[in-house]
Amino acid sequence: QSALTQAASVSGSPGQSITISCTGTSSDLSAYKYVSWYQQHPGKAPKLMLYDVTNRPSGVSNRFSGSKSGNTASLTISGLQAEDEADYYCSSYTSSNTLLFGGGTKLTVL
Amino acid sequence: EVQLVQSGAEVKKPGESLKISCKGSGYTFAHYWIGWVRQLPGKGLEWMGIIYPDDSLTRYSPSFQGQVTISADRSISTAYLQWTSLKASDTAMYYCARVGSPSLAQLWFDCWGQGALVTVSS
Numbered sequence: 001q002s003a004l005t006q007a008a009s010v011s012g013s014p015g016q017s018i019t020i021s022c023t024g025t026s027s028d029l030s031a032y033k034y035v036s037w038y039q040q041h042p043g044k045a046p047k048l049m050l051y052d053v054t055n056r057p058s059g060v061s062n063r064f065s066g067s068k069s070g071n072t073a074s075l076t077i078s079g080l081q082a083e084d085e086a087d088y089y090c091s092s093y094t095s096s097n098t099l100l101f102g103g104g105t106k107l108t109v110l
Numbered sequence: 111e112v113q114l115v116q117s118g119a120e121v122k123k124p125g126e127s128l129k130i131s132c133k134g135s136g137y138t139f140a141h142y143w144i145g146w147v148r149q150l151p152g153k154g155l156e157w158m159g160i161i162y163p164d165d166s167l168t169r170y171s172p173s174f175q176g177q178v179t180i181s182a183d184r185s186i187s188t189a190y191l192q193w194t195s196l197k198a199s200d201t202a203m204y205y206c207a208r209v210g211s212p213s214l215a216q217l218w219f220d221c222w223g224q225g226a227l228v229t230v231s232s
Contacts, residue, residue, distance in 0.1 A: 003154065034211075036218035038155070045205055045222040046147075046155065052216055089155050093217045098171050099145070099157040 004102035011108040017078040020105045022090030028100050030071040032093045037075045040087045085109040112136040114206055114223035121229045122196050129192040130226045132206030139187035140164040143209035146191050150202045196230045203227050
């Protein structure tokens with residue numbers, strides 16, 4: 001199974017908003033309405049940022065929001081801050097009863 | 111506090127066996143699926159499989175089926191990832207993570223271990 005498709009990199013200036021997209025197929029993102037997003041800083045373990053498309057775990061800033069349409073999910077970070085610079089991964093369950101991650105997007109805060 | 115603590119870094123030779131561990135605390139370990147995720151150097155996350163410690167029901171990614179064994183001992187709140195014959199291509203960081211979702215169709219990980227670096231080199 002190929003990874004979900006994410007842009008390799010995205011950048012933005014402090015205070016701006018950015019959106020990271022995640023594209024799948026009829027076997028994953030289109031088939032299931034649930035997608036989750038993870039943040040990973042260099043040398044650290046991933047951290048759950050969003051689950052079930054739009055839900056934020058306790059402690060995650062409301063600057064992080066999510067959406068999904070068809071086979072594409074999106075993570076939007078508003079009011080960009082230096083601490084948001086990290087890698088971001090989407091994930092989706094698949095019709096093969098497996099979990100698929102996206103290839104990851106490196107966010108650079110200029 | 112929910113916590114997963116993994117065993118330390120390992121350096122092994124090709125052909126050797128290895129078992130790394132992941133100990134949970136702060137919750138009823140047996141009642142939450144635990145997953146394993148591989149991250150090759152400089153690369154993205156790859157789902158390897160999950161286990162339900164209460165009955166050791168296991169599901170593997172096709173990419174890892176037959177390559178590794180996932181097990182758990184509910185009596186000591188510990189999950190394991192095991193290789194019988196390591197290859198250089200197994201060199202990676204391995205994370206365990208707790209499945210926080212109420213159903214596997216959602217399958218999100220709400221708590222992660224700190225990772226265990228496995229280096230396989232002759």
